[in-house]
Amino acid sequence: xxxxxxxxxNFFWDVARETNFPFYNVGVMEDNxxxxxxxxxxxxxxxxxxxxxxxxxxxxxxxxKPELPDNVRYVSMGIKQSAFRRRFRLAxxxxxxxxxxxxxxxVVMLERRVPDEEKPKVFEVSHESGSKLLG
Numbered sequence: 166x167x168x169x170x171x172x173x174x175n176f177f178w179d180v181a182r183e184t185n186f187p188f189y190n191v192g193v194m195e196d197n198x199x200x201x202x203x204x205x206x207x208x209x210x211x212x213x214x215x216x217x218x219x220x221x222x223x224x225x226x227x228x229x230k231p232e233l234p235d236n237v238r239y240v241s242m243g244i245k246q247s248a249f250r251r252r253f254r255l256a257x258x259x260x261x262x263x264x265x266x267x268x269x270x271x272v273v274m275l276e277r278r279v280p281d282e283e284k285p286k287v288f289e290v291s292h293e294s295g296s297k298l299l300g
Contacts, residue, residue: 199277208269224253
């Protein structure tokens with residue numbers, strides 16, 4: 166079973182489905198399934214007012230409501246412009262590698278780094294005659 170196969174069960178899930186905003190994608194890098202990302206659609210938000218934290222396995226992404234220009238009166242507002250908070254529980258050994266905002270998209274790069282002592286070990290089976298293991 167690959168990381169991607171068990172992604173929703175063991176690796177990553179939305180802690181609080183309080184709202185569907187902001188919309189987000191989750192992807193796995195094809196060249197390394199231990200590297201993946203969360204991508205949030207945040208057009209119009211000030212990147213300096215977006216906060217990304219990882220605490221006790223909970224990735225929290227939150228932002229303030231964008232300031233609208235004073236000299237504009239909207240006839241219709243179909244683009245949501247509100248404060249938000251999204252929380253995701255990450256699996257053990259998952260670390261935030263980078264956070265970037267470009268073209269209205271926030272991307273949080275994540276990587277799973279399992280310590281060597283916790284990785285599965287493979288042992289060679291000896292098959293010599295006269296082995297002294299059991300006498």
